[in-house]
Amino acid sequence: MNEFDRRTFVTTARRVVATEANALQQLESTIGTEFADAVELLLSTKGRVIVSGMGKSGHVARKIAATFASTGTPAHFVHPAEASHGDLGMMARGDVVLVLSNSGETPELADLIAYTRRFNIKLIGIASRANSTLIRQSDIGLILPLADEACGNGVVPTSSTTMSLALGDALAVALMEHRQFTPEHFREFHPGGKLGAQLARVKDLMHCGEALPLANTQTSMSDVLIEISQKGFGVSGIADGLGTLVGIVTDGDLRRHMSGLLDYVAEDVMTQSPQTISPETLAEEAVAIMNQHKITCLFVVEPQGAGNAVGLLHIHDCLRAGLG
Incomplete structure (x- = not known):
């Protein structure tokens, strides 16, 4: 040519x-x-x-x-x-x-x-x-x-x-x-594909109920390890006596407390005030937050409630939906 x-x-x-x-x-x-x-x-x-x-x-x-x-x-x-x-x-x-x-x-x-x-x-x-x-x-x-x-x-x-x-x-x-x-109506007609992914909300992708890894501040670390292992997300949320999410235990927390780990309870090891997100937030925004803070998951908290965790969103869920 x-x-x-x-x-x-x-x-x-x-x-x-x-x-x-x-x-x-x-x-x-x-x-x-x-x-x-x-x-x-x-x-x-x-x-x-x-x-x-x-x-x-x-x-x-x-x-x-x-x-x-x-x-x-x-x-x-x-x-x-x-x-x-x-x-x-x-x-x-x-x-x-x-x-x-x-x-x-x-x-x-x-x-x-x-x-x-x-x-x-x-x-x-x-x-x-x-x-x-x-x-x-x-x-x-x-x-x-x-x-x-x-x-x-x-x-x-x-x-x-x-x-x-x-x-x-x-x-x-x-x-x-x-x-x-509205975009919410549009989402109802486009649950799949790129459009559906861009309009998906955190509540559409999050894990909740029995799948949610959660322990109490006074839970022994041996039980926290079981919770992390059984739920398979590599983390566990930590709630106080009122059910409010006050911390998170990650792989990094475990490594930092390897010496005498099983002698601790959850509040001794947890990272306080973890990043959280609302269930109504667009999942695309959640991906941006995870990328910004270099984390792989976010606990989902109702903003109008007492701060109780209602779900967990993992970066893999977003990737499977076509985001990221």
């Missing part, structure tokens, strides 16, 4: 991005009252949002449906060709159907559109032609501007699909902002 070809690739990429960015600017300037009408219809629906499209529009429709579903708007994708062979039954009164088609004349959409009209199912159409069949049949039509496709010859859907995707994202964000959708 010569240097001229490499420069050409970069030039092409910049042209494509600039063309699609210009298309998005055109779209932004055309958004008006019909968009607000569409959001109000989606908010008022008692059923689900059915999103559909064919070809490239179908791929965009799948993404829009997934975004709706993950941000508090029940939605799923229906393939228009499959709809003609039984999947029309996935739509019912009370649903809203959102259909994408750049031309608005995609033949495979005919049965789906007819079904919504026959059973009085609300239809929102997204297309670039105001006089197209899709827009004329829709209860609400969202018109895409006639922007240049980025491919150069106007054949490959590029700018048009980018605008459709952006319009779907705009609908989803408008809905979630109106519903005051």
Whole structure:
């Protein structure tokens, strides 16, 4: 590959991005009252949002449906060709159907559109032609501007699909902002993967109950060693007579008191005022605290309570969840 070809690739990429960015600017300037009408219809629906499209529009429709579903708007994708062979039954009164088609004349959409009209199912159409069949049949039509496709010859859907995707994202964000959708809600829909890990709270990952290594200040060190060994975290929390966490015994504490260790009780060996964390704290923040203090675990304490330990978070728990 010569240097001229490499420069050409970069030039092409910049042209494509600039063309699609210009298309998005055109779209932004055309958004008006019909968009607000569409959001109000989606908010008022008692059923689900059915999103559909064919070809490239179908791929965009799948993404829009997934975004709706993950941000508090029940939605799923229906393939228009499959709809003609039984999947029309996935739509019912009370649903809203959102259909994408750049031309608005995609033949495979005919049965789906007819079904919504026959059973009085609300239809929102997204297309670039105001006089197209899709827009004329829709209860609400969202018109895409006639922007240049980025491919150069106007054949490959590029700018048009980018605008459709952006319009779907705009609908989803408008809905979630109106519903005051919070990171906590988002976590409920994303319990796995990186997003789930970043939004996980300490209480989601901590060990508690019988798994919690805990001893009393007057517990003999022989019993503390048994507690550390049985629970397997290499530490034990130390509580006073009221159950308040007042210290922690670690491997380092054991090494510093090797001489006559078994003659001591827990309060003689423990490190006082250990680092603790609230169960409601994001686990990502817990990792930062452990890294900062070069420790491998944190006892979890209810901030409103008497300082009783309710759990233990180990760095390995965070790593397994995808943090760190």
